[in-house]
Amino acid sequence: MSTGCVIGVDLGGTKLLAGAVDPALNVHHRATRSARGMEQPAVLDAVVAAVEEVRDAMEAASETVEAVGFGIPCLIDQERGVAVMAVNLPLAHLPFRDLMAERLGLPVFVDNDANGAMLAEWRFGAAAGARDAALLTLGTGIGGGLVLGGVQQRGSQGAGAELGHMVVQADGPRCQGNCPNRGCLEAMASGTALAREATKIARGRPQTGLGEALASGREINGMLVTELAHDGDSAAIDAIAVVGRWLGVGIANLVNMLNPDVVVVGGGVMAAGELLLEPAREVLAERALSPSKEHVRVVPARFGAEAGMLGAAALALDGIGALA
Ligand SMILES: [Zn+2]
Numbered sequence: 001m002s003t004g005c006v007i008g009v010d011l012g013g014t015k016l017l018a019g020a021v022d023p024a025l026n027v028h029h030r031a032t033r034s035a036r037g038m039e040q041p042a043v044l045d046a047v048v049a050a051v052e053e054v055r056d057a058m059e060a061a062s063e064t065v066e067a068v069g070f071g072i073p074c075l076i077d078q079e080r081g082v083a084v085m086a087v088n089l090p091l092a093h094l095p096f097r098d099l100m101a102e103r104l105g106l107p108v109f110v111d112n113d114a115n116g117a118m119l120a121e122w123r124f125g126a127a128a129g130a131r132d133a134a135l136l137t138l139g140t141g142i143g144g145g146l147v148l149g150g151v152q153q154r155g156s157q158g159a160g161a162e163l164g165h166m167v168v169q170a171d172g173p174r175c176q177g178n179c180p181n182r183g184c185l186e187a188m189a190s191g192t193a194l195a196r197e198a199t200k201i202a203r204g205r206p207q208t209g210l211g212e213a214l215a216s217g218r219e220i221n222g223m224l225v226t227e228l229a230h231d232g233d234s235a236a237i238d239a240i241a242v243v244g245r246w247l248g249v250g251i252a253n254l255v256n257m258l259n260p261d262v263v264v265v266g267g268g269v270m271a272a273g274e275l276l277l278e279p280a281r282e283v284l285a286e287r288a289l290s291p292s293k294e295h296v297r298v299v300p301a302r303f304g305a306e307a308g309m310l311g312a313a314a315l316a317l318d319g320i321g322a323l324a
Contacts, residue, residue, distance in 0.1 A: 004322050007054050007068045008313025009047060010113065010306075011035065013089055013140075017306070018050040020058050020065065021313035023322045025124050027306070029057040040090040048103050068106050069316030070096070071113035071308045073143065078158030081110050085178060109319035111154075113137075115161065116311025117303065118145020119152060121264050123314060123323060125302030130261040134254050135301070136163055138247070138269035141176055142186040148258065164190070168249040188246035191222035191269045198225045198239035209233035226272045237275060244276040248283025251298060255284065259292040266301025273300065 005028060010017045014036045020028040031053040033046040047070075055065050074086035081097025101108040118127075118135040127133040127147065135145035144163025146153040154160050164186040165179055172183025176192060187193060202214035209228045214220055228236035251263050265277065281298050288296075303310050317323040 005058060005063060005065055006313050006316035006320070006322070007051055007065055008116075008309045008311070008316060009051060009068065009070045010308030010312055011043075011047065011070060011072045011089065012113075012308065013073065016047060016050055017309045018047075018054045019306070019309045019313065020054050020063075021310065021317070023317055025120065025310055025313065027310075028061075028063070029054045030309075031057075035089070038090070040094070043090060044099070044103075047100070051104055065106065066322070067109065067316040067320045068100065068104055069109045069111075069116070069312040069314070069319065070100070071111060071116035071312035071315065072096070073113050073141070075159050076110055076112050078111070078154060081108070083110070084159075107316075107320060109315045111158075111312075111315050112143065112161075113308045113311060114143025114145045115152065115154060116315050117143070117266060117301070117307045118147065118161075118264075118311070119318060120303055120307060120311040120314040121145075121266070121301055122147050122152070124310075126264045126299045127262050132258060132260040133262045133264065134163060134258060134260050135264045135266065136185075136247070136250070137267035137301075137307070138190055138265065139267040140191050142184075142190050143267070146258075163250070163254065166250060166253055168246055168253070185246065185250040189243050189250060189269075191267075193246070194222045194225055194239060194243045194269060195220050197242045198236065201235050201239050201242075205235045208235035210235035210239065222269055223271070226269075226275075229272060229275050240272045240275045241279045243269070244272075244279030245283050247276065248280035249287065251280055252284050252288040252293075255288040255292045255296050260296055262297045262299060264299055264301050266303065266307055270300055270304075 019030045031050040033050045075084040083091040083094045083096040121127045133147040137143040142164025146161040165184045169183035175184040175187045202210040
């Protein structure tokens with residue numbers, strides 16, 4: 001019995017998640033493996049093991065797997081299926097697609113994880129029905145995805161739509177990883193930037209919950225700031241608003257350039273919800289041009305922690321022509 005299921009694999013810097021997904025994006029089986037601190041051969045073995053585990057579970061239920069999709073936080077040479085360069089994974093100039101196709105014996109599709117998330121949000125989520133859409137995923141870094149004129153855009157080499165590396169402050173802080181730029185949106189509105197802004201604010205306001213957390217030696221990260229903000233701590237709320245306003249500058253640029261129907265914001269930092277999006281929308285209203293700014297919707301992503309895996313599955317479904 002054929003179900004037309006595919007396996008989507010979200011290959012992150014610390015762990016990987018594989019899931020069997022049907023053409024309506026329902027998840028049937030899941031497997032996870034650690035990828036923390038591994039060398040390249042060990043990462044590839046872990047990937048194969050996770051995919052085999054999901055495939056065995058599907059076969060035990062007399063269901064078949066038609067293809068495998070990978071979402072990797074990495075620059076991908078689309079034509080050759082090569083993982084060119086990753087910030088947080090030991091993958092460089094690796095013919096990932098052919099290697100995996102050979103080891104798994106299935107058709108394999110590979111793309112940047114944010115491109116996968118854009119595809120999933122466009123076909124099934126917050127950007128459904130849009131002709132022109134942009135996606136920003138706010139995590140340790142910022143990933144981007146782009147749909148224009150009803151076609152997903154990756155640029156001439158597949159290295160485009162890196163929306164997180166648009167500059168929003170020309171002389172701003174240095175960007176992360178292999179980016180030679182400074183003042184990128186990633187340097188101003190990522191989870192890393194939120195931690196930095198929150199630490200700065202905490203130092204100046206020791207009486208607040210954020211200030212007390214810093215004084216007690218706790219690590220100030222995006223998750224803690226969000227937790228304190230949801231509890232009503234004014235310093236944490238202000239830190240998120242600072243990042244939200246920079247996000248708004250980036251979105252204003254996108255809106256002026258692209259006149260999108262919708263800008264979808266996802267990733268771990270979106271746990272802050274409206275505390276992040278409201279300041280962003282305010283800056284958008286102040287800075288962007290009419291009529292684009294009145295037309296665009298700025299909305300949270302539909303898919304949360306499993307966005308990478310579902311996006312990878314959507315890539316594979318699209319690749320075999322089975323996307324609903
Ligand atoms: Zn950058």
